[in-house]
Amino acid sequence: MTDNHGTIVLGGHRHRYLDKGGVGPTLFLLHGISCSFDFFEQVIPLLSGSFRILALDLLGFGGSDKPAKAPYSLKLYSSLIAEFLEKKRKPGDSEPFGVGHSMGGKYLLATEVLYPGTFSKLVLSNTDGFLNVPGWIRGISLPGIKQVLKKVFTSQSVTSKAFKTAFHDHQRVNAGSYQKNLAISRDKDAIETVMALNRNFRHLDLSRTGLRSQLKHLDLPVLILWGDHDQYISPSVARTVQEEISGSKLYIFNDCGHAPMLEYPEPFSRTVTRFFLDE
Numbered sequence: 001m002t003d004n005h006g007t008i009v010l011g012g013h014r015h016r017y018l019d020k021g022g023v024g025p026t027l028f029l030l031h032g033i034s035c036s037f038d039f040f041e042q043v044i045p046l047l048s049g050s051f052r053i054l055a056l057d058l059l060g061f062g063g064s065d066k067p068a069k070a071p072y073s074l075k076l077y078s079s080l081i082a083e084f085l086e087k088k089r090k091p092g093d094s095e096p097f098g099v100g101h102s103m104g105g106k107y108l109l110a111t112e113v114l115y116p117g118t119f120s121k122l123v124l125s126n127t128d129g130f131l132n133v134p135g136w137i138r139g140i141s142l143p144g145i146k147q148v149l150k151k152v153f154t155s156q157s158v159t160s161k162a163f164k165t166a167f168h169d170h171q172r173v174n175a176g177s178y179q180k181n182l183a184i185s186r187d188k189d190a191i192e193t194v195m196a197l198n199r200n201f202r203h204l205d206l207s208r209t210g211l212r213s214q215l216k217h218l219d220l221p222v223l224i225l226w227g228d229h230d231q232y233i234s235p236s237v238a239r240t241v242q243e244e245i246s247g248s249k250l251y252i253f254n255d256c257g258h259a260p261m262l263e264y265p266e267p268f269s270r271t272v273t274r275f276f277l278d279e
Contacts, residue, residue, distance in 0.1 A: 016063030020053035027051035032102025036062025046269035060193030073203035168229040227256030
């Protein structure tokens with residue numbers, strides 16, 4: 001089994017990716033906002049025994065390029081994901097499985113709507129995309145407000161508190177992984193990306209782009225995972241997701257926050273593996 005950490009050009013931009021070789025079907029992992037594929041580092045070794053793991057740092061985050069003026073949209077991110085999977089496809093490969101966390105879940109859904117048949121099954125963990133985002137949210141990215149918030153969001157005290165809130169019990173998380181992902185969340189250039197996403201939110205919103213209404217036509221198995229103590233996206237949203245994606249299944253992790261892959265890596269990996277391999 002080999003690990004290939006490298007870069008790949010997608011849509012004219014350099015992206016950091018992981019290709020953890022091995023036997024088994026391909027499993028694509030996609031992180032959420034202010035993160036990188038390192039968010040999955042506790043489950044990658046567990047999953048790689050059954051799957052070839054592909055993971056990508058989204059444009060604007062992690063080790064990928066962070067173009068300030070990119071036209072961030074569901075259309076753009078979906079095209080980058082589709083391009084990546086096509087470039088990494090091997091002869092004879094079937095359509096990959098996909099796991100998307102938070103914002104990454106929304107992007108996987110958009111990709112499947114815009115490029116039907118990209119995935120054979122999806123797991124959506126604490127997924128974004130089903131909250132009604134108010135129009136005034138764009139205001140936090142106005143120049144004067146943006147500079148103030150950038151200082152706030154990159155301060156040690158604020159980021160530490162916000163990151164801790166992602167977990168029901170942060171002490172469950174591997175200490176090294178916790179500190180690494182906390183540092184990634186403070187990246188100043190990635191904060192600029194977050195502001196750009198806020199400015200472009202109409203193009204990144206499932207409802208406003210019309211993609212949410214198309215989810216009922218999805219034709220693939222979907223498993224929804226959530227933590228019962230998620231303080232970022234309420235567990236009540238999980239029921240909405242299940243209602244809007246026909247035939248989807250829902251599994252709730254007890255005593256868990258927004259990131260089950262870090263708080264409960266072994267149960268998370270077992271649940272995902274059983275779903276994908278019909279065990």
